[in-house]
Amino acid sequence: MKKFLIINGPNLNMLGQREPEVYGTNTLEDIERFTNEKLAGSASTEWFQSNVEGEIVGRIQKAHSENYDALVINPGGYAHTSVAIHDALKILKIPVIEVHLSQVYKREEFRHTLLTAKAASAIMSGLGKHSYYLAIYSQLH
Numbered sequence: 049m050k051k052f053l054i055i056n057g058p059n060l061n062m063l064g065q066r067e068p069e070v071y072g073t074n075t076l077e078d079i080e081r082f083t084n085e086k087l088a089g090s091a092s093t094e095w096f097q098s099n100v101e102g103e104i105v106g107r108i109q110k111a112h113s114e115n116y117d118a119l120v121i122n123p124g125g126y127a128h129t130s131v132a133i134h135d136a137l138k139i140l141k142i143p144v145i146e147v148h149l150s151q152v153y154k155r156e157e158f159r160h161t162l163l164t165a166k167a168a169s170a171i172m173s174g175l176g177k178h179s180y181y182l183a184i185y186s187q188l189h
């Protein structure tokens with residue numbers, strides 16, 4: 049069975065309470081449950097969330113010596129700023145899919161630069177809670 053690491057960056061632990069008009073009312077735990085239900089045992093997932101850039105870099109580095117088939121990452125606001133996360137992603141030899149719940153190109157200009165996405169094989173933006181499931185599904189079929 050294929051194994052996926054799913055990393056969520058800052059403020060995604062506040063989903064459900066955070067700007068529901070933008071991000072919806074599901075919590076991150078709800079999205080994790082939804083994703084695993086949709087996968088129905090066809091893939092295994094490990095979920096990691098941190099508000100700290102260095103912890104995200106550390107988790108990506110650790111994944112380099114683990115046997116995941118792909119990484120799905122929502123870097124949150126770090127997507128727009130983090131050279132360090134970009135560089136850590138470049139170390140990985142597995143597909144990296146960057147997801148954003150919201151459609152970032154419809155939002156503020158500062159969200160239009162996706163720095164980390166330059167190290168990703170694919171990006172998805174605006175598909176809400178479906179993002180993680182669809183990213184994983186794309187690697188299964």
Ligand code: DQA
Pocket residue numbers: 058059060122123124125126127147148149150151152159
């Ligand atoms: C986000 C979009 C980012 O611009 C924002 O900073 C987030 C969430 C999204 O999932 O739509 O924290 O990554």
